[in-house]
Amino acid sequence: MSTVIRGRAHVLGDDINTDLHCSSKYLPGKDNAYIAQHAFEQLVPDFPARFKAGDVIVAGKNFGINSSREQAVHIMRAMGVAAIVAASFGRQFFRNCINNGLPVVECDITGIDQGDEIEVDVGTGRVAVPQRKIARTVAALPAEVQAILAAGGLIAFLQKHPDWTLERVSSDR
Amino acid sequence: MGSTIAEKILGHHAGGKTVGAGDVVVAEVDFAMLHDARAGNALKMVEKLGAGQLPFASRTAFVLDHYSPPPHPEAANTHRAMREFADAHGAVLYDVGDGICHQVLPEGGHFTCGDVVVGTDTHSTTYGAFNAFGCGIEGTDLSAVMMTGKLWFRVPETISVELKGQLQPGVWAKDVTLTLLGRLGAEGANYRAIEYRGSAVAAMDVDDRMTLANHAAELGAKAALLEADEKTFAWLKARGARPPRPVAADADARYCERIDIDASRLAPQVARRHRIDDVVSVTEVEKQKIQFALVGTCTNGRLDDLRQAAAILKGKRIAKGVRMIVTPASRQVWLAAAREGIVEALTAAGASVEAAGCGTCVNITGHLITGDDDVVISSANRNFKGRLGNAKSDIWLGSAATVAASALTGFITDPREVAGGTWRSERAAA
Numbered sequence: 001m002s003t004v005i006r007g008r009a010h011v012l013g014d015d016i017n018t019d020l021h022c023s024s025k026y027l028p029g030k031d032n033a034y035i036a037q038h039a040f041e042q043l044v045p046d047f048p049a050r051f052k053a054g055d056v057i058v059a060g061k062n063f064g065i066n067s068s069r070e071q072a073v074h075i076m077r078a079m080g081v082a083a084i085v086a087a088s089f090g091r092q093f094f095r096n097c098i099n100n101g102l103p104v105v106e107c108d109i110t111g112i113d114q115g116d117e118i119e120v121d122v123g124t125g126r127v128a129v130p131q132r133k134i135a136r137t138v139a140a141l142p143a144e145v146q147a148i149l150a151a152g153g154l155i156a157f158l159q160k161h162p163d164w165t166l167e168r169v170s171s172d173r
Numbered sequence: 174m175g176s177t178i179a180e181k182i183l184g185h186h187a188g189g190k191t192v193g194a195g196d197v198v199v200a201e202v203d204f205a206m207l208h209d210a211r212a213g214n215a216l217k218m219v220e221k222l223g224a225g226q227l228p229f230a231s232r233t234a235f236v237l238d239h240y241s242p243p244p245h246p247e248a249a250n251t252h253r254a255m256r257e258f259a260d261a262h263g264a265v266l267y268d269v270g271d272g273i274c275h276q277v278l279p280e281g282g283h284f285t286c287g288d289v290v291v292g293t294d295t296h297s298t299t300y301g302a303f304n305a306f307g308c309g310i311e312g313t314d315l316s317a318v319m320m321t322g323k324l325w326f327r328v329p330e331t332i333s334v335e336l337k338g339q340l341q342p343g344v345w346a347k348d349v350t351l352t353l354l355g356r357l358g359a360e361g362a363n364y365r366a367i368e369y370r371g372s373a374v375a376a377m378d379v380d381d382r383m384t385l386a387n388h389a390a391e392l393g394a395k396a397a398l399l400e401a402d403e404k405t406f407a408w409l410k411a412r413g414a415r416p417p418r419p420v421a422a423d424a425d426a427r428y429c430e431r432i433d434i435d436a437s438r439l440a441p442q443v444a445r446r447h448r449i450d451d452v453v454s455v456t457e458v459e460k461q462k463i464q465f466a467l468v469g470t471c472t473n474g475r476l477d478d479l480r481q482a483a484a485i486l487k488g489k490r491i492a493k494g495v496r497m498i499v500t501p502a503s504r505q506v507w508l509a510a511a512r513e514g515i516v517e518a519l520t521a522a523g524a525s526v527e528a529a530g531c532g533t534c535v536n537i538t539g540h541l542i543t544g545d546d547d548v549v550i551s552s553a554n555r556n557f558k559g560r561l562g563n564a565k566s567d568i569w570l571g572s573a574a575t576v577a578a579s580a581l582t583g584f585i586t587d588p589r590e591v592a593g594g595t596w597r598s599e600r601a602a603a
Contacts, residue, residue, distance in 0.1 A: 028247075029247075062360055062363065065359075065360055065363075065393070066295075067294075067295050068311070069214070069311075070214055070218075070311040070312050070313060071214060088363065090360070090363065090393070091363055091364050091393065091395055092295065092309055092310075092311060095310070095311065095314065096311050096313070099311070099313040099314060100313065142196075142197040142327075144197040144199070144325060145197055145325075148325070153313070154313050154314070154317055154325075155218065155221055155222050155313060155316065155317075158222060158317055158320065158321065159222070159223070162320070162321065163321075164199045164321060164323055164325075
């Protein structure tokens with residue numbers, strides 16, 4: 001199974017709080033469709049209009065810090081975010097992405113620009129922007145995490161493997 | 174190579190394996206917690222998982238603490254759904270007014286030393302005060318635990334923080350954490366566990382140790398672990414917890430960073446408005462006027478915090494123009510404070526003592542609305558702009574003693590400069 005994702009990069013800055021920019025924590029009563037239409041617009045005004053399904057979010061350090069509502073990841077999945085590449089992630093946000101089948105890669109993002117065609121391979125741990133001759137190797141996600149991602153998230157994984165056959169899956173590789 | 178506390182606890186719970194930082198393990202969970210602010214999402218995830226049987230429900234507490242009391246019908250309906258779900262599946266229920274999740278879980282004797290405890294809240298690190306691996310999770314995680322009793326974890330690297338010497342009277346665990354936040358920055362321990370050790374930790378009572386473990390969440394810590402001692406064992410035994418399985422780090426454990434702090438040199442600290450890591454000594458900002466003083470929350474709403482406030486305010490009156498709210502962390506804390514005359518002393522001094530709950534930590538219930546340019550001094554854990562509902566007001570953070578001393582004078586005040594401000598518990602002083 002190929003694990004390579006190709007998409008257009010949308011660049012965001014450091015310390016992005018997804019509770020603030022992609023959840024209803026501060027917009028009580030608003031549904032996911034409404035929030036998706038306004039996601040990250042306070043940071044990049046035309047972000048929701050420009051973002052197309054299959055695109056990749058590229059961000060600086062601590063993407064998704066603080067209490068990190070899982071809803072942010074549900075909304076990003078609904079927006080069609082194919083992967084997120086960031087210098088680092090908030091811990092709970094990283095978990096939420098894995099649990100909801102959204103590939104996340106921790107990687108130096110220097111030189112990656114808005115609109116670049118980016119390739120992300122979570123299986124081998126590779127991030128590349130061929131047009132800029134950027135090719136970076138990062139730690140591949142552990143096989144256990146890849147198994148959850150491949151299933152489409154933790155719930156789908158447990159529906160197939162209710163006894164957490166995760167380790168056996170990893171030793172088969 | 175030896176192991177850290179986090180490596181040992183997660184290894185024990187992953188079938189007795191030896192594990193190291195960076196490994197991903199599937200570990201047995203001993204107890205889980207869901208609070209009302211995350212229940213909507215979590216119960217949806219349980220439904221999505223389609224689990225008919227939830228064998229772990231009897232080891233899961235549902236805690237109605239954030240929307241306490243519920244400010245709108247949606248919150249009241251969430252509470253209703255949680256009560257019905259808990260009743261149908263046999264989960265443990267803590268209702269409105271019983272207290273904050275991180276207080277009622279240990280008080281209820283639901284876990285012991287060496288356990289893995291997860292909760293839908295970043296401050297689940299609190300359980301580390303009892304030598305348990307306490308860790309924040311989200312709704313999908315909780316649904317997995319309720320169905321299978323297990324969860325995946327990445328084993329964290331650990332920072333060792335040694336507090337040498339002794340804290341001076343008037344200086345508390347809150348001041349230690351604020352000092353660390355000033356040094357490491359918010360999220361400075363992101364992904365990592367912290368082990369707290371040293372003579373000043375050994376001298377702390379359980380209430381202050383809980384502050385230390387709880388407030389590590391602001392450092393971004395995944396878990397904050399203390400070694401267990403006789404104080405830990407006696408506290409847990411008195412609350413009916415299972416026999417402890419204490420876990421100590423090996424002498425040759427591998428730490429990603431070691432920080433030594435001379436506790437005897439620390440002074441009361443405050444985090445200035447908007448940033449949890451903009452930390453200065455109280456004495457540097459004593460001209461700062463305040464309009465609101467808050468004692469409470471999962472960080473500093475315990476009996477020793479209320480005792481600090483009462484030691485300063487008993488027989489006095491808070492400054493004119495200051496509103497003070499005190500929210501005990503739990504019903505048990507409230508009752509103990511009433512028995513000791515603390516509720517009376519604080520109420521007579523001009524404070525409003527509220528029912529137990531998350532209180533005025535964040536503007537959820539709407540019962541603390543600040544005006545433009547108002548300044549709040551709070552014993553809470555976060556001071557983000559607008560957290561109390563008005564982005565034009567400022568929130569500063571300090572210990573309960575600093576909050577009470579400031580309420581007394583109307584300005585941010587070092588508790589050591591007012592009578593009663595150097596109160597410390599008898600056991601810690603002994």
